[in-house]
Amino acid sequence: DTEVTQTPKHLVMGMTNKKSLKCEQHMGHRAMYWYKQKAKKPPELMFVYSYEKLSINESVPSRFSPECPNSSLLNLHLHALQPEDSALYLCASSQDPRWTVSYEQYFGPGTRLTVT
Amino acid sequence: DAKTTQPNSMESNEEEPVHLPCNHSTISGTDYIHWYRQLPSQGPEYVIHGLTSNVNNRMASLAIAEDRKSSTLILHRATLRDAAVYYCILRDGDVTAGNMLTFGGGTRLMVKP
Numbered sequence: 001d002t003e004v005t006q007t008p009k010h011l012v013m014g015m016t017n018k019k020s021l022k023c024e025q026h027m028g029h030r031a032m033y034w035y036k037q038k039a040k041k042p043p044e045l046m047f048v049y050s051y052e053k054l055s056i057n058e059s060v061p062s063r064f065s066p067e068c069p070n071s072s073l074l075n076l077h078l079h080a081l082q083p084e085d086s087a088l089y090l091c092a093s094s095q096d097p098r099w100t101v102s103y104e105q106y107f108g109p110g111t112r113l114t115v116t
Numbered sequence: 117d118a119k120t121t122q123p124n125s126m127e128s129n130e131e132e133p134v135h136l137p138c139n140h141s142t143i144s145g146t147d148y149i150h151w152y153r154q155l156p157s158q159g160p161e162y163v164i165h166g167l168t169s170n171v172n173n174r175m176a177s178l179a180i181a182e183d184r185k186s187s188t189l190i191l192h193r194a195t196l197r198d199a200a201v202y203y204c205i206l207r208d209g210d211v212t213a214g215n216m217l218t219f220g221g222g223t224r225l226m227v228k229p
Contacts, residue, residue, distance in 0.1 A: 004159075033216065042203065042219035043160065056216060090159050092217075104150075105217060107159030 004108035006091050012114045015081060021111045023074040023091030032074040033105065034066060035090040043090055049074060081115045088112050120204045125224040128194045136189040136223050138204030143184050148207045150217070151178065151189050153200040160203065160219075163189065199227045 004025045013019050023032065031050050035043040048056035049068040063085075065077040074091055092105040121139040128134040140149065151163040164171055164178045166187070171178040177190040191198055203222040 042201075042222055043217075045216050045218070048216055092159070104162035104165070105152075105160075107161065109157075109159050 004091055004093055004106050006089075006108035006111050008111060009109070010112045010114075012116060013078065013081065014116055015083070017081075018077070018079045020078065021076040021089055021091075021113075023076075023108055024072055025093040025106070026072055027093065027106065028071075028095075029093035029106070030071060030096050031094045032068060033092040033094075034074070034076055035092065035107075037088040037090055037110070039087075047076075078113075081113075083115050086113055086115045120206060120220045122202070122204055122221060122223045124221065125226065127226045127228060128191075128198075130196060130227055130229050131193050134191040134194045134198070134225065134227075136191075136202050136204075136225065137186065138188070139186045140204070140206055141185045143206055144208070146208055149178065149180060149184075149187050150205045150207055151176070152203045152205065152217070152219075153198075154203070154222075155197075155200045163202070165207075194225075194227045196227050196229065199225055201225070 007022045011019060033048050034046040036046050037043040045058050046060045047066045052068045052071060063080050067075040088110040090110045091108045094105045095103040148165055148167050150165040152160040153163050154160040164173055164176050166178045166180050168180060170180060179188045179190060189202060201222040201224050203219050205217050205219060
């Protein structure tokens, strides 16, 4: 199973709402990532988790709060978002990040978020 | 991370070979060259990677210049399903640098029937 699943596929939320995006993989990968992709732009890294610990935060605003409850699950909690946060949010995973960087990343299909 | 330069778009005819170029003149000795592609309405998917030697897999071939300042992704017979944005990415081989991808603009490949 080389699949990364993301739920929901689409999400519409108001600026005062709190919602969460969920990502799951069962490949035994110990690194998980959140990327943000605006329309017609390349994906941009937001967060990296390595062995369930946050290892990289690319200066993301605190209204985005990641969580890695176990090695298979990655959540992104959203609160008080702005319309400009509307984008495709992609989750990815890769094998043990401690020994080599040649491992490929597996991406999910993304959650398309619209903030109204 | 060292930067890559790719053409914004390219066109190909179905069942013909496609050569997608990438310039990376500031590549360092420990940088791996990775290629990903993103089909419409999907997340990116890994295509191939290499360090110094040319590489082949079931999806494509990667030709790396001797000075490593450029590379070419080769799709041997383009199909309509290969229409996607292709990203050339350099990744530092130093494990302490982190295991993240920095995407550039990519090349949008259009395949004509």
